[in-house]
Amino acid sequence: MKFYPKQSACPHCKTIYRYNDLSKLKFKKEAECYHCRKAIHISKKSLLILLAEMLVICVILNVVLTGAMGIVNFWIVYVINMIVVLAAVFILPLYIEINKADKKK
Numbered sequence: 001m002k003f004y005p006k007q008s009a010c011p012h013c014k015t016i017y018r019y020n021d022l023s024k025l026k027f028k029k030e031a032e033c034y035h036c037r038k039a040i041h042i043s044k045k046s047l048l049i050l051l052a053e054m055l056v057i058c059v060i061l062n063v064v065l066t067g068a069m070g071i072v073n074f075w076i077v078y079v080i081n082m083i084v085v086l087a088a089v090f091i092l093p094l095y096i097e098i099n100k101a102d103k104k105k
C-alpha cells in the first residue's frame with residue numbers, strides 16, 4: 001500500500017522534487033526534468049486519493065460539528081468545510097506523481 005503525500009523524484013536522475021517544483025508542474029501533463037532535461041510524465045491519478053481523503057474528512061467534521069457539538073449554523077459549517085477544501089488545494093502538488101514519459105507517438 002502506498003502512502004500519500006509522498007516525495008516525488010525524477011525517474012531518470014532521482015532528483016527530489018520539492019513542493020515549489022511540483023506546484024509548477026501541476027497543470028502540465030508532459031514536461032522535462034529541470035535537472036537532467038529528460039521527458040517526464042505528470043500523473044495526477046493520486047489526486048483521486050486526495051479527493052477521497054478530503055471527502056472523508058468533511059463527512060467526519062460535519063458529523064462531529066452537527067451531531068456531537070450541536071452546531072447547526074450554516075456559515076460555521078460552510079467555513080470549516082472551505083478550510084478543508086483550501087487545505088486540499090494547498091497540499092495538492094504533493095500528490096503529483098512523476099513517471100517516465102511514454103515513448104509512443
Ligand SMILES: [Zn+2]
Binds near residue numbers: 010015036
Ligand atoms: Zn531528472
